[in-house]
Amino acid sequence: MLSHIDPIKFSLNTAPGKEGALMVGLHDGQKIERHSLCKNLDQEDKSYLTHFAANLPLKNRSHAILLPGGRRVIILGLPPKKDFHVRKSLVAIRQIIQLARRERLESIIVAAEDYAPLSGWSGNELLERIAEQAELANFEYNLYKEKPKEKDDAPVFVKKIDIISRTKGKRAEEAIKTGQIIGEAINSARSLANTPGGEMTPRKLAAAAERIGELSGVKVKVLDDQEIKKLGMGGVIGVSQGSSERPRFIILEYMKGGRKEKPTVLVGKGVTFDSGGLSLKPSKYMYDPCMHMDMTGGAVVMNVVGAMARLKMKKNVVALIPAVENMPSGSSYRPGDLLKTMSGKTIEVANTDAEGRVILSDALTYAQKFYSPKLVIDVATLTGAADVAVGPRFSAVLSPDHALAEKLRVLSEKIGDNVWPLPLWEEYEADIKAPFGDVLNVGKGNAGGVITAAAFLWQFIKETPWAHLDIASRMTAGEDDFLAKGSTGAGTSLLLHFLRKF
Numbered sequence: 001m002l003s004h005i006d007p008i009k010f011s012l013n014t015a016p017g018k019e020g021a022l023m024v025g026l027h028d029g030q031k032i033e034r035h036s037l038c039k040n041l042d043q044e045d046k047s048y049l050t051h052f053a054a055n056l057p058l059k060n061r062s063h064a065i066l067l068p069g070g071r072r073v074i075i076l077g078l079p080p081k082k083d084f085h086v087r088k089s090l091v092a093i094r095q096i097i098q099l100a101r102r103e104r105l106e107s108i109i110v111a112a113e114d115y116a117p118l119s120g121w122s123g124n125e126l127l128e129r130i131a132e133q134a135e136l137a138n139f140e141y142n143l144y145k146e147k148p149k150e151k152d153d154a155p156v157f158v159k160k161i162d163i164i165s166r167t168k169g170k171r172a173e174e175a176i177k178t179g180q181i182i183g184e185a186i187n188s189a190r191s192l193a194n195t196p197g198g199e200m201t202p203r204k205l206a207a208a209a210e211r212i213g214e215l216s217g218v219k220v221k222v223l224d225d226q227e228i229k230k231l232g233m234g235g236v237i238g239v240s241q242g243s244s245e246r247p248r249f250i251i252l253e254y255m256k257g258g259r260k261e262k263p264t265v266l267v268g269k270g271v272t273f274d275s276g277g278l279s280l281k282p283s284k285y286m287y288d289p290c291m292h293m294d295m296t297g298g299a300v301v302m303n304v305v306g307a308m309a310r311l312k313m314k315k316n317v318v319a320l321i322p323a324v325e326n327m328p329s330g331s332s333y334r335p336g337d338l339l340k341t342m343s344g345k346t347i348e349v350a351n352t353d354a355e356g357r358v359i360l361s362d363a364l365t366y367a368q369k370f371y372s373p374k375l376v377i378d379v380a381t382l383t384g385a386a387d388v389a390v391g392p393r394f395s396a397v398l399s400p401d402h403a404l405a406e407k408l409r410v411l412s413e414k415i416g417d418n419v420w421p422l423p424l425w426e427e428y429e430a431d432i433k434a435p436f437g438d439v440l441n442v443g444k445g446n447a448g449g450v451i452t453a454a455a456f457l458w459q460f461i462k463e464t465p466w467a468h469l470d471i472a473s474r475m476t477a478g479e480d481d482f483l484a485k486g487s488t489g490a491g492t493s494l495l496l497h498f499l500r501k502f
Contacts, residue, residue: 004191005139007184009160010131010176012168015040020107020162021072023096025114026058028080036111036164038073045069062099074099074108081118089117090133090416094482097137097158104156112165120414123167128179129415132493134161135183140484141194178311182496185307186489188212192299193475193487197273197292202240202248202323205272205295209250209302209321216309223249231342233362236322238339238347239355242277242332243325249366250298250321252305256314262374263316265367266305266495269356269380270298270323277326277352278334285384293475293487294356297379298323300471300491307496315499318371322359326352338437342366343460348437356382357456358441364460375404376466377498378457379491385449386473390420395474395490398424398454399467408467408498417494419469428455469494 015036016022022037032038032053033046041049045067056063058077065073076096079088093115100108116126138158148154165172192200192208206222213220225246228236233249240247250270255263271294275286285291298321305319333339337349339358342365347358360378367376386396397412397419399405405421412419431452434440439459443452454468474490477483 004143005157005187006159007180008134008138008158010180011160011162012127012172012176013162013164014166014168016109016164017162020109020160021074021100021103021105023100023108023110024073024075025078025092025096025111026053026075027078027084027114028059032075036113037109041067041071042069045071049073064103072103072105074103074105078114084117086117086120086414086416087418089115090129091480091482093130093133094137097134098482100158101138101156106156106158107160108158109162109164112163112167123165124171124175127163127165127167127172128175128182130163131176131179132183132186134158135180136186137482139187139190141191141486144196181307181310182493185303185496186492188306189296189299189303189489189492190487193293193296193489195292197325200272200292200295201245202270202272202325203245205270205298205321205323206248206250209252212302212306213252216306218305218309219253221251221253223251231366232340233322233342233366234340235342235347235358235362236324238333238337238349239277239326239359240324242329243327245272245325248323249363250302250323252302252319254305254308254318255316256312257316261316263318263371264499265318265320265371265373265376266301267360267363267367267376267378268297268299268301268319268321269360269378269382270295270321271356271359272323272325274326274353274355275328277355278328278332279352280328281353290476294381295323296381296471296475296487296489297491300379300489300495303492304495304499308499313500317499318367318373320363320367322363324355324359326355341460342369345439345459346437348434348440350440350442354441354453356380357453360457361460364457368461368464373464376461376464377469377495378466379469379471379495381472381475382470383449383453383472385453386470389422389450390473392473392478394418394420396420396422396450396470397467398422398451398470400424400458401465401467404465404467407502408494411498411501412494415493415497417490417492419494422451422454424451424454424458428452429459432456432459
């Protein structure tokens, strides 16, 4: 699956042409007449623009101007260059696209250097980020909205962006294409995550994976509930048994790194709707945050593998998604139940709303048994505690290998898909010891919920390098993200960049 929004057409030039609105990112203290998009304007337009800009409050403000010659100019006030770090750069790129959409502009011209942070990116990396972030800001989930009767009421999407840059050549063009592919993968994950739970069942999530396989050439295999039972996946079967929708176990394989290379396995949580089961959530917490998005981790990892194929990366990577609904009924698993997992360990169920870690336990075992991976990374909207721990601008990352967690953090700062490490030490294992089973599916007490959830998963992957991304805090976009309402697709960009580099 790819985004239902058409991809932007990008071109790369050294000077602006005569068509398209000029989108000027003007840093505090910068003279507009010297800006690369404005210095070639004719004298009348330049004088008008210079006078107009001199009398505007520009700090963190935007202004739309129509020049005497008929050209549209949008000015976005940016911080001084000395304060312009990576996070501000990414937000500014998204903001300029949303400004263009608000002004109903389909063709725009941007200057790449407007968005270059003080440090952190090469010229090609800047172009890649512009393309990626432009696709994200141009996305909107509107599949279920009635088509407006009047053309002026219909949403406008940017169709063409001319990037003016000092960086040029074949590698620059490839960087733009790479950024666009990453942006489209994130938007595809967002589309899947935004799909209502009634339309996004385990079976339909598996069909979406098969569609990605068709489009990218990735091998896809889907196990049904009988095959899942034969494998002894008591966690997956236990969580799913309250729903009339049967579970699926989805496998995507991309093996282009050679026979000798051990694969990296990505595991994504695929709870297509989470009611909490018999430990029923309050209705407020089923709608917002949106529990039909509890399969975001699965959407992320399948789109990461699909994008890797489009990028022709020479790697071996597998994605595994246990897909279930967690519903209350007479057949639901119960608090107090003991579930025997594929690993042989038993899980004592203290709360049926801590279901994600239960199904992931079987997926982690499957990864080790069938792939002997060099590394496993799981991605999950796992805990509400993540929002408390790191807030809405970060995901949490945990690993017994603190160097691995730090590597992910450093990379996340460079690309803007931010994660922050939390400790994962053996002392936390005492918090998930069960009185009757091997492990308890919630920690004792309310403290450290992100960490005790990770400590639970750790019990199923002791012998393999592993990291856990809890993306629950970044599940949906905030107002200052300059993204459409709904899913962010958090983790997609980080995993793609990580797999490219390491």
